[in-house]
Amino acid sequence: MKPVFEYTQGMRDKETHYCPGCSHGVAHRLIMEVLVERGELGKAIGVSPVGCSITAHQYLNVDMIESPHGRAPAVAAGIKRVHPKAQVFTYQGDGDLASIGGNEILHSAERGEKICTFFINNAIYGMTGGQMAPTTLIGQKATTCPYGRDLDNYGLPMKMAEIVSCMDLAVYVERVALNTPANIRKAKQAINRAFEVQKLGLGYAFVEILSACPTNWGLQPAKAMEWVTRNMIPYFPLGQLCCPEEVK
Amino acid sequence: MEKKLMKGNEAFAAAAISAGCRYYFGYPITPQNEVPEYMSRELRNVGGHFIQAESELASISFIYGAAAAGARCMTSSSSIGIALMQEGLGSCVVCELPCVIINVMRAGPGIGAIQPAQADYTQVVKSGMNGDAHCIVYAPTSIQEAVNMIYHAFDVADEYRNPVIICVDGMIGQMMEPVIIPESRAVIEEKDIEKTKPWALCGHRNRRDRNKINSVFLNQYELEDRIMNRLLPKFEKAKKELPEWESRNLEGAEAVFVAYGSTARIAIEAMELLEKEGIKVGIIRPKTLWPFPDAAFDEIDSKTTKVVISVELSLGQMLEDIRLALEGRYPTALINRVGGILLSPVEVAERTKAVLGGMK
Amino acid sequence: MSGKKAIFIAGFGGQGVLLIGQMLSYAALFDDKEVTWMPAYGPEMRGGTANCTVVISDTAISSPLVTECDVLIAMNGASLAKFEDMLVPGGELFVNTGLCPEPPKRKDINIHYVDCTNIAEEKLGNTKVANMVMLGAVNQITKITTLETMFKVFEYTLKGPKAKLIPLNMRAMEAWSE
Numbered sequence: 001m002k003p004v005f006e007y008t009q010g011m012r013d014k015e016t017h018y019c020p021g022c023s024h025g026v027a028h029r030l031i032m033e034v035l036v037e038r039g040e041l042g043k044a045i046g047v048s049p050v051g052c053s054i055t056a057h058q059y060l061n062v063d064m065i066e067s068p069h070g071r072a073p074a075v076a077a078g079i080k081r082v083h084p085k086a087q088v089f090t091y092q093g094d095g096d097l098a099s100i101g102g103n104e105i106l107h108s109a110e111r112g113e114k115i116c117t118f119f120i121n122n123a124i125y126g127m128t129g130g131q132m133a134p135t136t137l138i139g140q141k142a143t144t145c146p147y148g149r150d151l152d153n154y155g156l157p158m159k160m161a162e163i164v165s166c167m168d169l170a171v172y173v174e175r176v177a178l179n180t181p182a183n184i185r186k187a188k189q190a191i192n193r194a195f196e197v198q199k200l201g202l203g204y205a206f207v208e209i210l211s212a213c214p215t216n217w218g219l220q221p222a223k224a225m226e227w228v229t230r231n232m233i234p235y236f237p238l239g240q241l242c243c244p245e246e247v248k
Numbered sequence: 249m250e251k252k253l254m255k256g257n258e259a260f261a262a263a264a265i266s267a268g269c270r271y272y273f274g275y276p277i278t279p280q281n282e283v284p285e286y287m288s289r290e291l292r293n294v295g296g297h298f299i300q301a302e303s304e305l306a307s308i309s310f311i312y313g314a315a316a317a318g319a320r321c322m323t324s325s326s327s328i329g330i331a332l333m334q335e336g337l338g339s340c341v342v343c344e345l346p347c348v349i350i351n352v353m354r355a356g357p358g359i360g361a362i363q364p365a366q367a368d369y370t371q372v373v374k375s376g377m378n379g380d381a382h383c384i385v386y387a388p389t390s391i392q393e394a395v396n397m398i399y400h401a402f403d404v405a406d407e408y409r410n411p412v413i414i415c416v417d418g419m420i421g422q423m424m425e426p427v428i429i430p431e432s433r434a435v436i437e438e439k440d441i442e443k444t445k446p447w448a449l450c451g452h453r454n455r456r457d458r459n460k461i462n463s464v465f466l467n468q469y470e471l472e473d474r475i476m477n478r479l480l481p482k483f484e485k486a487k488k489e490l491p492e493w494e495s496r497n498l499e500g501a502e503a504v505f506v507a508y509g510s511t512a513r514i515a516i517e518a519m520e521l522l523e524k525e526g527i528k529v530g531i532i533r534p535k536t537l538w539p540f541p542d543a544a545f546d547e548i549d550s551k552t553t554k555v556v557i558s559v560e561l562s563l564g565q566m567l568e569d570i571r572l573a574l575e576g577r578y579p580t581a582l583i584n585r586v587g588g589i590l591l592s593p594v595e596v597a598e599r600t601k602a603v604l605g606g607m608k
Numbered sequence: 609m610s611g612k613k614a615i616f617i618a619g620f621g622g623q624g625v626l627l628i629g630q631m632l633s634y635a636a637l638f639d640d641k642e643v644t645w646m647p648a649y650g651p652e653m654r655g656g657t658a659n660c661t662v663v664i665s666d667t668a669i670s671s672p673l674v675t676e677c678d679v680l681i682a683m684n685g686a687s688l689a690k691f692e693d694m695l696v697p698g699g700e701l702f703v704n705t706g707l708c709p710e711p712p713k714r715k716d717i718n719i720h721y722v723d724c725t726n727i728a729e730e731k732l733g734n735t736k737v738a739n740m741v742m743l744g745a746v747n748q749i750t751k752i753t754t755l756e757t758m759f760k761v762f763e764y765t766l767k768g769p770k771a772k773l774i775p776l777n778m779r780a781m782e783a784w785s786e
Contacts, residue, residue: 067312
């Protein structure tokens with residue numbers, strides 16, 4: 001018999017601690033598949049954030065380090081300076097990247113750090129138990145906005161891909177989603193382009209990945225995917241904000 | 249080697265480069281700006297990397313990353329900037345990442361004043377970090393001693409896989425003195441890191457299991473194991489092997505000063521003034537603040553010494569460690585100034601006489 | 609010079625106050641003496657006050673800061689008024705006459721008037737070396753160092769295109785006479 005689908009060598013043989021329906025597993029696998037297919041697993045170094053994916057090093061078969069909350073891009077930039085040929089990436093959630101780490105992400109983009117950032121946006125804090133994130137949608141309920149996020153108090157959700165794309169040296173910025181098989185395939189292509197940008201030394205690459213958090217949204221996994229389609233994508237439009245010719 | 253006249257801050261940077269440091273990340277803050285300025289000018293000439301970070305939070309995170317990647321790296325800051333770095337510093341301790349941090353102290357709390365002070369003693373020695381963490385802390389008294397300690401600190405950091413702090417103040421940072429910068433060491437090349445530091449992040453090249461540098465464990469017994477079986481033995485070894493001090497005139501001394509860094513220089517001059525008046529005072533100068541040189545206090549002349557006086561630019565932060573080291577053997581006193589005001593030798597001498605007068 | 613001397617130099621920013629101190633420190637280094645140079649540092653605006661302390665000694669120097677000095681160089685009136693009392697009795701005071709309208713009050717010290725800006729302009733044709741005229745005056749009286757050493761100091765500090773300024777600076781050292 002010929003296997004049609006295999007466990008990628010990029011993932012360690014370990015069951016994850018993520019909830020059923022969580023997008024982290026898909027995002028992890030896509031990044032690792034890309035690195036395996038590119039033959040770069042052995043030269044990749046990952047930086048995990050504070051959040052549910054802090055112990056991603058249990059699952060991802062690459063050298064990894066945990067970052068203090070929000071500082072992953074600075075940590076990655078430090079690593080990249082020492083190993084300029086490595087494929088260095090940060091994997092960050094919305095609280096880590098957009099809230100406490102807002103400064104590091106902007107300055108890494110501004111400096112055009114030759115690293116990739118994979119930004120898992122699920123519009124909520126997962127690890128701490130469903131609090132409001134900078135990307136929580138207006139009207140969306142969270143444990144710290146039980147009546148729904150309101151404009152008066154918190155303004156509008158942050159569109160990080162658009163913000164980062166304002167930096168000229170953030171040469172590749174794309175927003176993708178993990179809500180359908182077609183979008184998952186597009187996400188994988190985006191991840192591949194991000195690593196290609198890094199390999200070619202073109203500048204900073206940023207991929208925002210709209211993800212589901214069924215547990216903290218209080219939805220069944222399938223309904224959570226629909227929620228991404230119905231609520232997130234209209235506010236966070238998918239597509240490339242910028243992309244260098246070399247990787248188009 | 250040539251003796252040069254150099255500003256403290258510049259000499260610190262030069263010593264780090266000589267010690268093989270090729271990565272410096274920092275954020276401007278007075279009174280240490282000559283350190284990043286020198287690094288930005290000189291590191292590129294030796295193939296090194298300088299980045300002015302967006303904040304102290306970022307500086308220490310760059311350090312955390314570069315150290316994890318296996319490089320000799322350094323940052324510097326002053327008091328309130330060091331306060332901002334505490335989280336990252338703690339991450340370096342628990343993940344056992346070697347790095348060197350220079351703290352050119354100024355007065356606090358808060359933004360405080362840019363003039364010299366020693367009120368970071370508690371912050372660096374007792375640690376402002378959460379959890380059971382220690383940094384190894386050196387406290388040089390002159391530019392030459394600072395240079396020698398920085399040169400040595402990179403080796404200590406590598407040996408212990410722990411951050412080392414060089415604690416000076418604005419006076420030593422800003423002054424100039426003749427100094428000899430030690431000869432440049434060979435730098436470990438990137439390709440050799442995986443051999444010299446097998447734990448470092450280099451990419452596994454499909455030749456080994458992946459390395460992970462972490463402090464979060466889903467099983468808390470693993471964290472306890474890290475602290476009890478990795479950090480604690482190292483801290484105990486440091487306490488045995490690292491304490492350094494200098495003592496002078498202890499035999500027959502009526503009083504013993506304890507002072508470190510710039511204040512030790514003032515105290516020594518006060519000691520000479522008092523000697524002219526027939527009052528014999530000795531001095532113990534801790535060169536390491538953590539581990540604190542407890543054994544130094546066994547050298548005190550029990551036949552003559554009436555009091556041990558901490559001379560420091562804080563509310564008596566070091567005095568607590570002196571008392572612990574003395575274990576009640578001698579009464580103690582404090583001669584201090586705070587807020588960026590320095591002690592003068594005359595003031596120390598006069599206040600010493602008052603302390604001794606009050607004991608009769 | 610032998611023993612230990614503390615020199616305090618004060619004026620406003622731009623007068624080369626810190627430079628006078630550094631030149632003295634280099635001289636001490638080349639004379640194989642111990643030396644410390646300590647500036648007052650602070651959030652002063654450009655043109656604000658500037659001062660530094662130089663201690664030169666045959667033996668190791670403890671404190672680089674002093675409460676009293678053996679030599680005081682007052683580059684302006686405000687500094688003279690503020691620091692005159694720091695001089696030890698019998699100490700040497702150098703007054704930049706052009707910018708010190710009020711005379712010193714002390715009677716127990718040796719006072720030397722140095723119109724350094726005028727001398728620099730009239731004798732040397734360059735007011736930028738006024739501070740070196742002052743340094744020359746100080747050295748003539750205190751004998752802290754020698755002209756040979758000062759030549760070495762200028763050679764060390766004025767390199768490349770600036771080397772052509774060495775003769776001017778050497779002349780500045782001898783431009784003043786009491």
